[in-house]
Amino acid sequence: MENGKIVALEDRIPKLKEQRRRKANRRLVILLVLFFIMIAAIAYTQSPLSHVKTIMVKGNEVYTNKEIIRKSSLTNHSNIWKVNQKKIARDIEKLSEVKSAEVMVHWPNTIVITVKEFKRIAYLKKEQDYIPVMDNGKLLNNKKSQIIPVNSPILFEFKEGPALIELIKSLETLPAEIINSISEIHYTPTKTDPYHISLFMNDGFEVSATLRSFSQKMIHYPSIISQLDPNKKGIIDLEVGSYFKAFEEAEGKEGE
Template identity: 25%
Template sequence: MTKENEMLEPEKSTEKTEWQKRHEEFVARKATKKIEEDKLLTEKKAESLEEEKELSGEEISSEPFEKETQEEPLNEEDATEELEIESELEDIPNEEPEAGLSEITEVKNSSDKNSIDDKLLKQQLKADKKAKRLEQRLQTRPLRLAKVKVASITFVALITIIISGFILSPYSKKKIFNVTGLEHVDRNAILISTGIQKSDYISTVFFKKKSTEQAILAANPWVKQATISYRFPNVFDVTIIENRIIAYAQTESGYQPVLENGVRMPVISESQLPEHFLTVNLTDEKAVQSLVVQLAKLDEKLVANIQVVNPVTDAATKDLILLEVKDGHRIRVPLSQIDVKLPFYVKIAGTLTSPSIIDMEVGIFTTNETIEATMAQEKVEREEAKKKAEEEAKKSEKSAEDGDNSEEGTLENPEETTSQEALSSE
């Protein structure tokens, strides 16, 4: 009994029942066993800590083990343990059920003490179970660590063996290339420009993708963009984007496709020409390249509407060109300003009802052939009148010079004139 129970309960000189005696003996045995187990557990903990320290080279704190022994919420295992403890307590027989009412009264009076002892006993049994589980984990932990280390070493070794075997096998050099996006370029030409040999490893090609793409661009003027991607185990996809043909330069030997990067390709036959195309009649190579590069920046529909590009030789602007479009209009625009001024054509063409000339040389205005012819006639007449005026001015200057010369001759030879007069009088 505790001190509190001694104060509350009246002193009794009755002897303890057999059940109480056996219960006290049971509790004493459990306490002794607990002390021995705690001592053994402490020794095993110290041994396991030393083993783990040797394996990992690090100090392991014993706090986690102490925390595990603290009270935790009841789970299924704890509930089962509680039932086992209760069954153990119930299995203790009460050998004297026929004891008198006084003994029963004494048992009831000591029920509080027994209930407290039962709770302590249950907690002790739970602690014993947890200590056993902890001991088992501590015993198996070095083995688990060793298994993990062996498994990791084995995995790395297997990977190394597989990679080494693959590199030594002929499959490490067997490559498959899929080339897509080709229209004007030959597939073999693309593969040759890569510089990849049959003896090259797959890994070599994989790590040199960027340099291979640059090599394709440098070797093929048709190629605008080249992209290489890898697919396991040995497939390389080469995606090509070609430069567009902006125009065809007309030469004596035929038509040359001019790409959007300004490069002229070899001459092709008329049968290879498309149904609608842009013809460039400029002779200056730099002018053609500048024209194509600027047209490549404009809307494709606007460029497709242009049919012919001709130079304008009799203009004050040196780089003035004349564009003939499918709508029947003609556009005069400086080559250096074509990417700035030509987009305005779309708005201007919507207001025109008949074929016109759109002049973008200085500002932007529209005219037609009649006005152009009239202006040309007026220009010719102005030039003829200017020539006549210049000729008359020259004649008048010449006659004035002749008169001045005759007067000077008369003043310089007066004797000759008098002799001539005398002869005429005789």
């Protein structure tokens, strides 16, 4: 019934057929679109378009980009859909100087590898070479150089072990201004103190200390030298308490 009038069934049949035809056409279009999308996706995954095109490496200093990429096993033939981000990160973290790694996929075909390396804290002098010392206490023997490093303490007689690890922990807690004022650190253990060290400062002073209390006492170094005559150099003893002994006095006692 339309507007109070009775509509004959034979008049409604064409409209119903038209509605059904439109619905069927919409379904057919949707199915065809889904079909072509599926075909395009399959073709894409099997074509060079789905291969990794760009591999970016960030945060690396110790290792080159080539070394990181080689460890990741990624190439320009790798399928970006099959990239296992966690596995690649674990493989890169097997490198001794890498603290952590993160692998991100940037569509359509870019991989970004971000690494965090252990820091170089100091350099160990061994014969004619300078070997980097990392903040995990490891020595980079394969990165040794004969060039004197700048603004880094030079270590003598240390080797991988508890004393070196204790020194690294201490250095990491000290301000940069104090680290930069240290020229050399010599490992000089005694019978009573296996953690004894001797420091030679850039300002001409010498420091005698033990690693057991080194960081707690060395932080006061600027305050200590501000109370001393800059023209009168000597040894600042930080082992028990803090006291100063001029080189002339030390030499005089040795002569006696």
